[in-house]
Amino acid sequence: MQQAGKRHIVILGGGFAGFYAALRFEKALKRRSDIEVTIVDKENFFLFTPMLPEVAAGDLSPQAIVYPLRKVLRRVNFFKAAIDSVDLKDQIVYLRYGESEEHRTQLHYDHLVLAIGSITNFFKIEGLKEKALTIKSLGDGIYLRDHLIATMEAADIENYSLERKKRLTFVVAGGGFAGVETIAAVNDFVRESIPYYSHLKNDLVRMVLVHAGEAILPEFDRELGDYAQRKLEERQVEVLTKTHVTSFTDGFVQLSKGAPIECNTLIWAAGVVPGLALENLNLTKERGHVVVDQFMRSPDRANVWAAGDCAFIPNAGTGKPYPPTAQHALREGDILASNILAEIDGRALTPFRYSAIGQMAVIGRRTGVAMIKGIKISGFIGWLLWRTVYLAKLPGLDRKCRVGFQWLLDLFFPPDLSQYTSRRSPSTDLPSPTRPERFGGTTPFQEDETAPLRDAAIHN
DSSP states (O other), rough: OOOOOSEEEEEOOOSSHHHHHHHHHHHHHHTSSSSSEEEEESSSSEEOOGGGHHHHSSOOOGGGGEEEEHHHHHEEEEEEEEEEEETTTTTTTEEETTTTEEEEHHHHHEEEOOOEEEOOOTTBBHHHHOOEEEOHHHHHHHHHHHHHHHHHHHHHEEEEHHHHHHHTEEEEEEESSSHHHHHHHHHHHHHHGGGGGTTGGGGGEEEEESSSSSSSSSTEEEEHHHHHHHHHHTTTEEESOOEEEEETTEEEEESSSSOOOOOOOEEEOOOEEEGGGGGTSSOEEEEEEEEEESSSOOOTTTEEEGGGGGGOOOOOOTTTTTOOHHHHHHHOOOOOOHHHHHHTTTOOOOOOOOOOEEEEEEETTTTTTEEEEEEEEEEEHHHHHHHHHHHHHHHHHHHHHHHHHHHHHHHOOOOOOOOOOOOOOOOOOOEEEEEOOGOOSSOOOOTTTTHHHHHHHHHH
């Protein structure tokens, strides 16, 4: 709880922006005692999202890409809770916590950091919210992997050929980083697993990437986007551009053009919006994003700050907002925290300025694309560069070792097809068994270690 006489800084969100802001405050708390910092998130770990498709494909274990917040933040307080509401006038954050979020508490703040990230947007397209899978959280990655295995297990048993083909048809909507890396990972995982199912063949598998734009990976230039498309098509992935999903009902993905696709699996990676906790905040917004100045401070409230996917941070050079990427968010979080400390100390604030070094994407087994300071890189070197850079960025030496070792094993061993579920073991609620009358009555029967000896004597 807040200690008297200290400035209380509350960070909402433990993604890249919130986590790196907390790390900056963690360092500051080593040498100053005039502030107290609390970070709030529904998960008690930091998720390294660039590696999430590799969890879905079974290349990495879930534990390898998460870092426990309590392990690294020893001076910053952590609350595992959901945001209920924010009272900007009285400077109070209302929270829900507990296994079912049935309990309530509140935090008073002197400075508030909004870093709640984004959530999947289904654009009110029929059937998506109920049936489409997503690839946004660790739970999504774990569930998707289990779903792929369950689908192959069911298809192996299925006798009806059309139903089997339907089960082995996978559609990913969205041709940006998330969609391309997901379809590439799913394609590799499924096709490498098929030989272990006696009734399945790779020619039964159909992989489709649907993208509304003219070319996939629009974050790159057209040449690298076209290269990525060619490589996916060489690996038997159909790429449908200038096409969008119009519905997902009755086992069919309806498209804006062309024939509908019959399938059981649609993975949606075609849109996000800022977290819902921002909806009712009386702050200036741009398409749902909190508008801030170059110091990442709200023009409406001098003690409210924002960074990451939920923030609209103007780029003074281009006039456009900075893109919602991990490399921007982690730097935004660090500068934002430094600016809050400067504000408390009465020092000058630092404007956020950052020009991305480059961008990278994995497009399948040992193949990637990258643009580094204008230099185009593709193929094996692009893939190796992706792994090298992100391994270096992964927080924690133990996590780096886990990922490096699992990547090494992946070079020599086939995919793990164990299906992990979160279902509890089966149980029942029968009445207590009773002792038969011939054994001396109808009282509840209780086993003891002499029972086998008595039974043997009776039967003899």
